[in-house]
Structures are given as C-alpha cells and as structure tokens.
Amino acid sequence: MSIIQTKDVKKWFGDFQALKGISMDVAEGEVLVIAGPSGSGKSTFIRCINRLEQHQEGQIIVDGIELTNDLKNIEAIRSEVGMVFQSFNLFPHLTVMQNITLAQIWVRKKNRAEAEEKAMELLERVGIPEQAQKFPGQLSGGQQQRVAIARALAMEPKIMLFDEPTSALDPEMIKEVLDVMKELAKSGMTMIVVTHEMGFAKEVADRVMLFDDGMLVEENTPEEFFNNPKSDRTKLFLSQIL
Amino acid sequence: MVDLIKKNAKSLQESLFSSVGSAVLTVATTYLVINFFRGMLGFALTSDKDWLAVLNNMQLYMVQAYPEEDFIRVWLSVGLTFVLAGLSIGIWRSDDRVKSSQVFNSFFKGGLGVLFFTIIAPTNASFMGNDGSVITEEVFSMDTRLGILIPVAVFCVIFFSIRFTNIKFTVNSSDMVFFYLFIPVALLWFVKLPTIQLDQNNERIIPDPVMPIADTTKIPWTVIFVSFLLSYFIGMYLKNIKSIKSIMSLSWFLLPLLIFSWIFKKPQIDMSVVLGSDLPIFGVFLLWGFLVITFVNNSIFKKYYSTYLGVTFLLTLVGVFSGLPMLAKTCLLLIALFSVVVPAVSTSSQGKRSLLIVWAVALVTLTFLLRGGASDTGIVVPGSSIFGGFSLTWLLAIFGTYVSFPLGVLLALGRNSKLPIIRIVCTGIIELTRSVPYITWLFFASVTLAVFLPAGVEFNLIVRVLMVTAFFSGAYFAENIRGGLQSIPKGQYEAADAIGMSPFQKISLIIMPQALRAVIPTLVSSAITAFKDSSLVTIIGLFDFLTIGKTVIGNQSIPVNFVGHDRENLIFVAIVYWIFTFTLSRRSMKVEKKLGLGER
Numbered sequence: 001m002s003i004i005q006t007k008d009v010k011k012w013f014g015d016f017q018a019l020k021g022i023s024m025d026v027a028e029g030e031v032l033v034i035a036g037p038s039g040s041g042k043s044t045f046i047r048c049i050n051r052l053e054q055h056q057e058g059q060i061i062v063d064g065i066e067l068t069n070d071l072k073n074i075e076a077i078r079s080e081v082g083m084v085f086q087s088f089n090l091f092p093h094l095t096v097m098q099n100i101t102l103a104q105i106w107v108r109k110k111n112r113a114e115a116e117e118k119a120m121e122l123l124e125r126v127g128i129p130e131q132a133q134k135f136p137g138q139l140s141g142g143q144q145q146r147v148a149i150a151r152a153l154a155m156e157p158k159i160m161l162f163d164e165p166t167s168a169l170d171p172e173m174i175k176e177v178l179d180v181m182k183e184l185a186k187s188g189m190t191m192i193v194v195t196h197e198m199g200f201a202k203e204v205a206d207r208v209m210l211f212d213d214g215m216l217v218e219e220n221t222p223e224e225f226f227n228n229p230k231s232d233r234t235k236l237f238l239s240q241i242l
Numbered sequence: 243m244v245d246l247i248k249k250n251a252k253s254l255q256e257s258l259f260s261s262v263g264s265a266v267l268t269v270a271t272t273y274l275v276i277n278f279f280r281g282m283l284g285f286a287l288t289s290d291k292d293w294l295a296v297l298n299n300m301q302l303y304m305v306q307a308y309p310e311e312d313f314i315r316v317w318l319s320v321g322l323t324f325v326l327a328g329l330s331i332g333i334w335r336s337d338d339r340v341k342s343s344q345v346f347n348s349f350f351k352g353g354l355g356v357l358f359f360t361i362i363a364p365t366n367a368s369f370m371g372n373d374g375s376v377i378t379e380e381v382f383s384m385d386t387r388l389g390i391l392i393p394v395a396v397f398c399v400i401f402f403s404i405r406f407t408n409i410k411f412t413v414n415s416s417d418m419v420f421f422y423l424f425i426p427v428a429l430l431w432f433v434k435l436p437t438i439q440l441d442q443n444n445e446r447i448i449p450d451p452v453m454p455i456a457d458t459t460k461i462p463w464t465v466i467f468v469s470f471l472l473s474y475f476i477g478m479y480l481k482n483i484k485s486i487k488s489i490m491s492l493s494w495f496l497l498p499l500l501i502f503s504w505i506f507k508k509p510q511i512d513m514s515v516v517l518g519s520d521l522p523i524f525g526v527f528l529l530w531g532f533l534v535i536t537f538v539n540n541s542i543f544k545k546y547y548s549t550y551l552g553v554t555f556l557l558t559l560v561g562v563f564s565g566l567p568m569l570a571k572t573c574l575l576l577i578a579l580f581s582v583v584v585p586a587v588s589t590s591s592q593g594k595r596s597l598l599i600v601w602a603v604a605l606v607t608l609t610f611l612l613r614g615g616a617s618d619t620g621i622v623v624p625g626s627s628i629f630g631g632f633s634l635t636w637l638l639a640i641f642g643t644y645v646s647f648p649l650g651v652l653l654a655l656g657r658n659s660k661l662p663i664i665r666i667v668c669t670g671i672i673e674l675t676r677s678v679p680y681i682t683w684l685f686f687a688s689v690t691l692a693v694f695l696p697a698g699v700e701f702n703l704i705v706r707v708l709m710v711t712a713f714f715s716g717a718y719f720a721e722n723i724r725g726g727l728q729s730i731p732k733g734q735y736e737a738a739d740a741i742g743m744s745p746f747q748k749i750s751l752i753i754m755p756q757a758l759r760a761v762i763p764t765l766v767s768s769a770i771t772a773f774k775d776s777s778l779v780t781i782i783g784l785f786d787f788l789t790i791g792k793t794v795i796g797n798q799s800i801p802v803n804f805v806g807h808d809r810e811n812l813i814f815v816a817i818v819y820w821i822f823t824f825t826l827s828r829r830s831m832k833v834e835k836k837l838g839l840g841e842r
Contacts, residue, residue: 052736079742089737093756093837102751103741155741 003028003159003190004049009058011044018044019055020214026192028158031185033201033222034194036211037237042194045211046161049192050081063158079107082152086164088144090136096123096147097132100154108155115154122150126180142173146180153184160184162193198241202226210234276362283359284367286813287381295807296814298438299795300456306630306785306794316633317462319501321469326497328470330490331416332477339412346401353398360390420471427467430460438802446802496607498644503614516613519567524609527573531580531601535594538584547585554578569612576608630785632818637704638711638776638786643769645712650719655749657724668720675717681778683710688782707779715772722764726757759837766830770823791815 002025011019018041026032034042047053049060051067051074060067062077091099097119104115123129126146128139136144145165152160162181166174178200185191185204195201201208201222208225210218210233218225218234229235259265285291296303305316365387368378413421436450454460480486503509537543543550554577561574580601656668675683687706695701701709730753738748758765780789792815796808 050740052739075742075744078740081740083737083740085733085737085740087731087733089731089733091734091737091752091756093759103743106747106751107742107744151741 002026003063004192005059005061006049007059009045009048009055009060011041011048011053011055011057018214019048021058022214022216023058024209024216024219026159026190028190029188030206031189031191031204032193033205033208034192034211035196035198035201035208035237035241036217040211041214042211043163046163046192046194049159049161050078050083052083079155080157081159081161082155082157083161084145084148084152084163084165086167088136088141088148088168090144090148090151092136095133095135096128096139099136099147100151103151104154118154119150122153123147125153125183126150127176140173141169142176145169145173145177149177149180149184159190159192162191162195164194164196166195166197196241198226210237212237279359280362280364283362284364284381285369286810287363288367288369289379289381290369290371291810292804292807293810294436294438294450294802295795295798295804295810296791297435297455298802299790299798299804299811302631302794303787303790304632306634306790308630308633315505317466319505321462321466322497322501322505324466324470325473326490326493328473329477329480330494331419332474332479333481333486333490335414335416335478335481338415340415340418342409342411342413343405345413345418346404350398350401353394353401356394357391357398360387360394363387416474420474423467423470427460427463430454430456430463440801444801496611498641499611500614502641503611507614509614511613520569520609520613523567523570523573524605527577528602528605530577531605532598534577534581534584535597535601551578551581554581568615569609572608572612573605576604631790632787634704634779634784635773635776635787638707638779639769639773641708642711642715642772642776645708646714646716646772647719647765649712649716650723651754653716653720654723654727657720658727671713672717672720675713676721680714680775681781683714684778684782686710703782703784707782707784711772711776715768718768718771719765722761722768723757725764726759726761727753729760730756762830762834762837766827770826773823773826774819787818788815 004024004026006025007023009019009022010017020041022041022045034046036042044053048055048067049062055067063080065073065077067073067077090096091102094102097116100119100122101112101115104110104118105112108115110118120129120132123132126149128143128146131139131143131147136147139147149165165181166177169177174197178197181191181193181200182204193200193205205222208218208220208222209216210225210231212233218229218231220230224230225234226238229238258268286293305313308316363382365380365382365384366378367381368376371377431454433455434452435455437453437455439447439451439453441447538547554574558574558578562571566574584597653668653672656664657672659665659668684707687710688703691701691706691709734752734756735748738752743751777786777788779786780793785794791811792808795804795811796806798804
C-alpha cells in the first residue's frame with residue numbers, strides 16, 4: 001500500500017516548466033533518495049508534497065488525502081508530513097526547547113509538560129539533550145539541523161521529507177546529521193530525501209531516483225542505480241559526481 | 243590604588259591623546275563643552291531669572307485648570323497605574339542582581355558630575371538690563387562654591403574608596419526600582435526651597451520665605467508609593483498562580499479604558515437606566531452566547547450554522563445603524579464575532595466551559611465600562627478644555643501609542659495581505675495619512691471631522707485629536723513594522739507551514755515576534771516622535787505641557803507677575819521632555835539587549 005501517490009504532476013514558474021509530469025509511488029516505511037543536478041526540479045517536487053509549492057496539473061495523494069486548494073486537506077497533510085530544510089529554518093527567537101514544543105502545544109494541543117517530555121526524548125534521540133535551553137544561534141550547523149529534525153519528529157509524522165539537509169553544512173558536521181537520518185530510516189520511517197550524499201543513498205535507500213530537467217529519468221534499487229544504471233543520463237551524472 | 247590610577251591614566255592617554263590630531267580634537271571639544279555649560283549656568287544664575295515662575299506653577303504644568311475638588315480622580319488614576327505596575331514588577335520579578343559596586347559607582351559618577359558643574363560655574367555673569375545696558379554681577383561666590391565642593395568631594399571620595407573595602411553585596415534589580423523611587427518621595431518631605439507668599443494686599447513678600455515645595459502632593463505621593471510597594475509584595479506572592487500573567491496583561495489593556503470611562507467621567511448611575519436597559523441587554527446577550535455554546539455541536543443547529551451566522555451579521559449591521567443603546571450595538575457586534583469563533587474552540591467540554599466563562603466575563607466588563615463611558619457628564623471647566631499641561635501631553639502620547647500600535651500592526655499585515663481589497667484599503671489608509679502633515683490632520687480633527695460623523699454623534703476635541711493621532715502614528719508604525727516583516731526570511735514562513743500551524747498562529751507566534759524585535763529602535767523613535775509631536779496640539783487651542791510653559795506662564799500676571807519669564811519655563815520644559823525621552827530610549831536599549839539573546 002503506497003502512502004504517497006503522484007500522477008503526472010506538472011508545475012510552472014511563469015513560463016518555465018519545473019516539473020514535466022512526475023508519476024511515482026512511495027510505499028509505507030520506504031526510504032527514497034532523489035538525486036539530480038541543480039535545477040532539475042527535485043526540491044520543487046518534494047515541496048509540492050506538503051504544498052509549500054502548488055502543483056498546477058496532476059494529482060498528489062498523501063495517506064489517502066488528495067492535495068487540493070481545500071485548506072483543511074492541506075493542514076491535515078502537513079501535520080502528517082514532517083519537513084527538514086537545507087537552511088534549517090529554526091525559529092531564532094525561541095530556545096531549542098521552545099522550537100520543538102511550539103507546534104505540539106499549538107497544533108497538537110498537548111499540555112506543556114507532555115510536550116517538553118517528548119522534546120527531551122527527541123533531543124536525546126538526535127544526541128543533543130544538553131542544548132535544550134540554548135538559542136539556535138548558539139549552536140553549530142550540524143546541531144541546528146538535528147534540532148530541526150527533532151522539531152519535525154515532534155509532530156509524530158508518518159512521512160519525513162528532507163530537502164538537501166546536509167548541503168549547508170561543514171564536511172565534518174555532515175556525518176552527525178546523516179547518522180541521525182540513518183537511525184531514523186532504520187526505525188521504519190517513510191522518508192523522501194533529496195541529497196547529493198551518494199554514500200547515504202547506497203547505504204540506506206530502498207530506491208534511488210534521478211531527476212533531470214523536470215523529469216524522472218531513472219528509478220532503481222541502489223545497487224542497480226550505482227553499478228548498472230539504465231539510462232545514459234544517470235551514467236553521466238554518476239561519472240560527474242563520483 | 244596607585245596601580246588603578248596609573249592604569250586609568252594610561253587608558254585615558256590611549257583613548258584621548260593617541261595622536262596629535264586626536265589630542266587637538268580632545269582639547270577643542272573639552273573647551274567647547276566647558277564653555278557651553280559655563281554659559282548655561284551663567285544664564286541660569288543671574289538675578290533677572292525667576293525660577294519660582296517654574297516652581298510656583300507646578301499645578302498648572304501638571305493639570306492646567308483641572309478643578310481642585312476633582313484632583314482625587316487624577317490621583318486615583320496615577321495610583322491605579324502604580325498599583326498595577328507594582329503587581330507586574332512583583333510577578334515578573336527578575337532574578338538579575340545588581341552588584342553593590344555598580345550602585346556605589348553610579349553614586350560616585352553622579353558626585354563627579356556635580357563637582358564638574360561646581361568647578362566650571364562662572365563667578366560673574368552678565369545679562370541685559372531693562373534699559374538695554376549690560377549688567378555684570380557676581381552669581382556664584384567662592385563661599386557657595388566651596389560650600390558645595392567640599393561635601394560633594396567628601397561624598398565622592400567615600401564612594402570611590404568603598405570599593406577597596408569589604409563592603410560587598412548584591413541587590414535584586416527589581417528592588418532597586420523602589421529604592422530609586424523612594425529618594426524623590428522622601429525628598430518631598432524634607433526639601434525646603436524659597437516659595438512665593440502673598441501678603442494681605444496680594445503683594446509678593448520679598449525675600450521669598452523658605453518652605454517645603456509641593457507640600458500638597460507629599461501625602462498622595464507617599465500613599466501611592468506605599469501602595470506601589472505593597473502591590474509589589476502582593477505580586478511576588480501571586481507569582482505562582484497559573485494564569486496570572488495573562489490576567490495582568492489583560493488588566494494593562496483594560497486600565498486606560500477604566501480610567502477614561504470611570505475616573506475621568508462623572509458616571510451617572512441612574513438605577514432606572516441600569517435596571518431598565520443595561521441589565522436586560524446584558525441578560526439577553528449572556529443567554530444568547532450560552533445557547534450558542536451549548537447547542538453548537540447539535541446536529542440540526544450545525545446544519546443551519548452558516549444561515550445563523552448570516553442572520554446575526556445582518557442583525558448587527560442593521561443594529562449598529564439603528565437607535566439602539568450603545569451597549570446593545572456593541573454586544574451585537576461582539577456576539578457576531580463570537581459566533582464565528584465558537585465552533586472552532588468548543589470541540590471539547592473543557593473548551594466549552596472556558597468559553598462560557600470568557601463570554602460571561604467579557605460581557606460583565608463591557609457593560610461596566612460602557613455604563614461609565616456612556617454617562618456624558620465629563621468634568622466641566624468654565625471657559626476652557628478639561629485637560630491641559632502634562633496630563634494632556636501624557637494622555638496624547640500614551641493613548642496615541644496604545645491605540646496606534648495595534649492599528650499599525652493590523653495595517654502592516656493588511657498591506658501584506660493576499661486579498662486585494664484589504665491590501666488596497668490598508669495601503670490607501672497608510673499613504674493617505676502619511677502624505678498629509680500632522681498639523682493638517684489636527685485642523686481636520688478640530689474643524690472637519692464633525693462633518694463626517696453621523697448626526698448626533700459628537701466627540702470632545704481631545705477625543706477627535708486622539709482619533710487622528712491614532713491613525714497618523716498608526717500609519718508610521720505600520721510602515722516600520724512592514725520593514726520588519728520584510729526582514730523575515732521566507733524559510734520562517736515555510737517552516738511554520740511545514741509543522742502545520744494555522745495562518746494566525748504563524749503570524750502571532752513566529753513572524754510578528756521576530757518582525758517587531760527587528761524594528762524596536764524605529765518603533766521607539768516613532769513613539770518618541772509621537773510624544774514630542776503632541777505639543778503641536780497647541781495650534782488647535784489645546785494647552786499641552788509646552789504651551790503652559792511658553793504661553794500661559796509667560797503671560798501670567800495674577801496672582802504673581804511672571805510676564806516675560808518664559809525662558810526659564812522653556813528650559814524646564816526641555817529638561818522634562820529630555821528626561822522622558824532619554825529614559826524611554828535607554829529602556830528600549832535594555833529591552834533590545836535582552837531580546838538580542840536569540841539573535842544569530
């Protein structure tokens with residue numbers, strides 16, 4: 001049973017067509033890695049899944065709910081789907097603890113004690129419980145990204161979207177974030193990860209996709225994708241990146 | 243100690259005389275500063291200045307011609323404000339400690355300041371006599387100079403050397419507020435200055451006898467100080483009550499309304515009106531709200547809820563333009579807005595219960611405030627307006643900010659709205675108000691506004707001025723806040739969306755706090771501008787603080803002749819304005835620092 005279904009999703013920015021008909025399914029518990037050159041539409045695509053961008057044609061169904069202009073559907077889907085951004089987007093005026101509890105209290109209507117307990121649990125899971133009372137500006141990039149993951153997990157989402165989570169990080173901080181993501185993948189979370197980290201794709205992904213020019217060029221298992229790619233475009237991409 | 247002096251001397255040399263250019267600049271600036279203050283002091287001390295023109299007219303400065311038998315109203319509102327402030331300081335008591343060395347250091351610096359002025363004060367100063375000749379006289383004799391120098395120098399030495407002793411302690415920074423306020427209150431009881439006395443023929447007794455200044459205010463101020471202190475302790479005691487902070491915020495919101503509707507009015511509590519009109523209206527709307535809350539989840543009612551909403555809004559529209567009592571109109575508006583909110587909030591039985599309480603409390607408060615506000619007997623002063631002097635300036639500044647700030651937030655949000663009508667209306671309001679000078683708006687308030695209001699609706703001139711001030715500074719606030727909104731990266735909106743926040747939560751919890759924080763300096767300077775610009779109301783015949791000093795006292799001949807003594811008053815007015823604006827900007831810097839914690 002697939003938890004995300006998209007059918008022929010198309011999207012334009014003005015005259016520029018960013019997505020040229022993407023159809024795919026993601027099964028529950030699956031880890032999907034999307035790779036591709038810059039401007040290939042991979043970020044736009046996952047941002048369409050929780051309606052940060054609006055697709056103009058086609059169908060996106062998340063957990064049985066179709067994404068339309070209906071605000072109720074959008075809010076329902078957003079609370080099922082967690083998102084981690086390239087630039088972290090933590091709330092700089094709130095402490096780490098407040099960042100994680102805010103949505104639990106206001107959206108999930110939990111009481112404060114419950115929310116804080118959950119937040120501490122998650123901070124321990126991402127390995128930085130001692131930073132709870134600091135502000136995001138006082139943390140390193142890797143720590144900030146881990147807080148961002150904890151913030152998304154606090155909503156207990158069924159699906160996690162990662163939009164180039166390690167692109168803005170120093171090389172030595174990338175590992176700490178990837179470790180958290182690997183642990184998350186092993187726990188059975190459905191994940192869609194846009195990344196350039198091919199090592200992560202090889203190790204964790206159930207499936208790898210290549211986007212180019214707004215189209216889905218290749219869809220394969222990691223072994224096949226890296227060792228025996230079907231399309232020439234993938235070969236070219238791999239030759240440039242590896 | 244010698245080391246310390248050496249170290250200080252060295253850093254002084256480094257910062258002031260590091261090169262030839264900076265040495266020249268240092269010397270030239272020092273020379274200019276000293277001469278400026280010498281000139282000011284010489285001007286202030288010559289015998290043709292009568293500073294009693296200021297001291298003797300304090301009452302005029304504060305409340306103008308406000309009737310004396312109603313002073314209790316002024317004291318009540320000041321007292322209420324202080325009680326609320328005391329409670330708030332107690333509840334939000336900070337844990338910051340001030341070190342004793344910091345306190346002593348500020349005393350030391352203050353002493354140094356006095357020493358500086360005593361040393362540079364000119365011995366002789368000249369002024370223009372009545373016949374145009376220049377008269378030079380001794381204004382600051384050596385005896386006086388030494389009489390001040392020696393005790394102050396001793397004072398300075400004590401507070402300087404105290405840091406080398408073992409006297410070290412820390413004080414809670416909230417407690418310090420009361421210590422600093424205690425000083426002026428205590429001084430009221432002891433300080434005696436020359437005061438004007440009139441003999442039987444209403445002639446001034448010269449020389450002026452030395453008497454306590456502001457004798458009539460010492461008891462009220464002491465009472466207020468004591469209740470301030472008491473409410474501080476009560477506040478500390480109440481600190482742990484669960485929702486006390488939101489109750490306090492609400493009280494601050496209601497305080498000005500209470501003051502304007504009950505204290506600065508003489509409320510007519512006609513029992514027949516209260517029983518015949520207020521209570522029935524109150525009862526009807528209370529029942530209405532209760533019914534809506536109770537039956538909101540009923541399936542039949544749910545089905546026709548949008549019809550019910552439409553009917554309510556139609557009723558409200560008709561009601562507002564009909565001859566209903568004010569209370570009924572306001573309640574109609576309230577129930578219409580309330581009905582929109584109810585379905586979203588009353589999903590659980592707990593939500594329902596708290597909604598019932600909120601509705602009841604809101605109605606009681608509204609009825610209470612409107613009963614005071616609807617009694618049209620303001621305080622009548624023969625021949626002139628009610629307020630004047632500092633209370634008018636303060637009213638315009640505080641109430642102007644109080645109304646215009648939320649208005650500014652709404653306008654800024656409206657201008658950024660996606661809905662074209664709201665955006666166009668908000669942009670129109672902002673651009674229209676900003677592109678016309680404030681003085682023009684004041685004339686509009688005094689002359690034209692009445693034409694725009696429906697027949698039978700009349701507002702006092704001050705209320706009309708407040709209305710245009712609210713829009714005028716609201717427009718400026720809006721533009722400042724819009725600047726703040728634009729500084730928020732798109733990612734913040736996206737992050738808030740991605741964790742499922744509603745648009746209202748996104749704005750109020752994520753965007754606004756950051757936007758406002760980014761524009762605190764401009765907001766404060768707008769508030770300061772509004773405070774100072776309030777002196778422009780003199781142009782439409784209101785007597786603000788500055789006008790009292792410049793025009794009223796400058797032309798005062800009864801009971802004491804102060805004609806021509808406007809310069810002293812202008813200096814006094816300038817100093818008072820400076821004290822308030824300087825305090826405001828210092829406070830805002832502190833707030834900025836505190837909020838800056840979370841900045842990147």
